[in-house]
Amino acid sequence: MSGPRFEPVRTVRAYERIVEQVEEAIESGALCPGERLPSERDLMGQFSVSRSTVREALRVLQARGLVRSRPGDPHGAEVQPFSPAALHKSMTTLARVDELSLGELVQFRMVLDASANLLAARLRTDEQLAEMDAAIAGMRAAAEVGYDAFSAADIAFHDAVARASRNKLIQICTDVVRSIVLGLVSGKIAAAADREALMRQSIGHHEEVLAAVRAGDGLLAARLSRQTMYDYYVGYVPVDERPALRALLE
Amino acid sequence: MSGPRFEPVRTVRAYERIVEQVEEAIESGALCPGERLPSERDLMGQFSVSRSTVREALRVLQARGLVRSRPGDPHGAEVQPFSPAALHKSMTTLARVDELSLGELVQFRMVLDASANLLAARLRTDEQLAEMDAAIAGMRAAAEVGYDAFSAADIAFHDAVARASRNKLIQICTDVVRSIVLGLVSGKIAAAADREALMRQSIGHHEEVLAAVRAGDGLLAARLSRQTMYDYYVGYVPVDERPALRALLE
DNA sequence: GCTAGTGCACTGGTCGGACCAGTAGGCTAC
DNA sequence: GTAGCCTACTGGTCCGACCAGTGCACTAGC
Structure with a gap:
């Protein structure tokens, strides 16, 4: 009964063909x-x-x-090395349209960071361990300077862990989601009265996580990192979203 | 010594301001x-x-x-509801440029799916449980039909779990990464000689996972789902990437 | 000889006007 | 009242033009 299967002719814009x-x-x-x-x-020709x-x-x-063009450049547009910028942009849009709540973002970070720590504990090299040591030393030093410096050192630690996981997707998503979360709460943290205590507590937690990674205890590292993240951000998450975060803690 | 701090004047293209x-x-x-x-x-005015x-x-x-325009539409470009299409596009590009290996993608799916199952076990409603039941019934029926139908039912199950996790980011990333993985391996699976055995085994695994979710045992559901995913895809992952996958299994 | 400076050819960014095929919705003819 | 046409407008594409900026070759000066 069915004659020749005709597919709808999708009109394709000229610029799309070029893309x-x-x-x-x-x-x-x-x-x-x-x-x-x-x-x-040349291209038009x-x-x-x-x-x-x-x-x-x-x-x-x-x-x-994929490319970048600069006015006046006599060589034409330059093919770019891949960067997660586009990924970052669309995920940021997703968050800004308020499709994503802070609770979901923090929860996702807990998932990613825990997995990164689990993998790092089992796959890390000695150099990567040294990087993490250095990052925590940096956190301790930066805590004296101020929140911005502390935050940067904190990021360095998590980046080192993400790299040690050897999974680029984890690294990229960690980076993207973190910057979105920080964009939402960094002002509040910087203004918090007890931020010194928070920073000191956070350093202690990170040291525990690192100890677990060093010992190769992936499950412990994962659990501690989840708890660390939870403790650090729970204060900024609306009360009704907190149970979902706690669902990730054993 | 440092005079007034002048910041470089970043020339902004006109179209960027509009964007x-x-x-x-x-x-x-x-x-x-x-x-x-x-x-x-109108806009040019x-x-x-x-x-x-x-x-x-x-x-x-x-x-x-963000918007979509149709030739001849007298009402102008339409503002689009958010869709992960852009996210999907950039992640696909990332995978195609070979920045991402199949091993990393599968590993990421293991992380996401395990987390979704963990959360689902603790947060799921009875309706969501019924959806998962229905999806597995669909898998069993579809296994008789062919791989395409089976794959669709499989997707329905994982989607139900992701929804039950109540985390939109997990849902979106699951969807995006899955379609990329399937794009890489679905041909191979469909051509596999033992795909009937694979499907039957997969159904059994999914039933175990669902039982754990139903029982509220998040840790078990997470572990089983990781193992299920591993068993299903490990054959298509290059040998040298497999240890990294196994690092996620207890 | 080499360097510092100049000029040119070409680039991307923007503009304005033009034509086409397609659409929606009002209008007409029935 | 309805079916079908008409028109005003849309987005897609093309053309030609101008401008400010860039890199490079060439030149003048040491």
């Missing part, structure tokens, strides 16, 4: 980071379209973080 | 999904720029998934 072709070239490795695209005027169309395609590619 | 303004309007809620932007010709500039801004907004 697809360039994207394909980059993803297939035909174009490597650092290499240059031809100039817009190669694709047989007008410059407006070429430019719209380049805008899309730039929005996706 | 920022519209983005702000959407993220602040001044523009809601479903609402329409003025026509391009409001922003005092040419239509090319307006269009470049719209291309960027469209690439970020």
Whole structure:
């Protein structure tokens, strides 16, 4: 009964075809980071379209973080090395549209950080362990300076752990979600009256986590890191969201 | 010694200012999904720029998934509800550029799915439990039909678990990473000679996981789900990446 | 000889105008 | 009252133009 299966003809914009072709070239490795695209005027010849169309395609590619163009650059747009900037942008948008609550974000960080610690405890090298040591030393020193410095050292520690997990997706998501969370609460933390006590407590917690990582006890490291994160942020999470956070603690 | 601190003047393109303004309007809620932007010709008046500039801004907004324009639509571009499409796109790019290996992706799925199961075991409602039951029944029925149907039912189960976790970030990331993984391996699974045995085994594993969720045993559900995912995909992961996956298993 | 300075050719960013195919909704003819 | 046409408008694409900025070759000076 069914005749030849006709598929709906999807009209494809000219600039989309260009985006697809360039994207394909980059993803297939035909174009490597650092290499240059031809100039817009060359591209309009190669694709047989007008410059407006070429430019719209380049805008899309730039929005996706694949290329970057600079006015006056005689070499054309530059193919960018991958950066999680686009990922970061869309996740930030997601959070800002208020689709995501602070509780969900912190909960996600607890999940990611715990997993990173679990993996780090089992996969870390001695150099990575040294990095974590250095980061905690930095936290201790920075606590005397102020919250901003402390926060930076704190980030360095978590980054070292994430790197030790050897999972780039964990690293990227950790980075993205953390910066969103900090954007939401860093002002409140900096203004907190008892932030010195908070920082001192946090250093102690981090030392315990590191000890577990050093000992190779992944489960302990994961549990401690969850608890550390919980204690640090629970005060800023609305009361009705806290039970969901506690559901992650044993 | 240091005079007044001058910051470098960052030249901002006209179209970027437009993107920022519209983005702000959407993220602040001044523009809601479903609402329409003025026509391009109106916008060029409001922003005092040419239509090319307006269009470049719209291309960027469209690439970020915030608006969508249709040729001939007399009402102007439509503000889109948030969709993880942009997130998906950038993560897919990341995977295609080979920044992400299959091992890392599967490992990330293990982390997400285990967390979703842990939370689901502790937060699920009876309706959600019924959804999971239905999904497993669907898997059993679909296994007779073929791999595609089975895969769809499998997805339905994991989605139900993710929803029960009550964390939208987990749901979204689960969805995105899963579709990338499936894009990489679904062909191989469909072609596997022993896929019937694989499906039957997988159903059994899922039933065990669901039993743990039903019993409220979050730790068990998490461990079983990690193991299930590992067993299902380990055959497609390069041998040298497998130890990292096993590091997630107790 | 080499360096410092200049000029040029070309770039991307923006503008304005033009045409086309498509759509929605009002209007007309039945 | 309804079916079908008409029109005003849309977004997609093209063209040509101008500007400010950049890199490089060339030149003038040491």
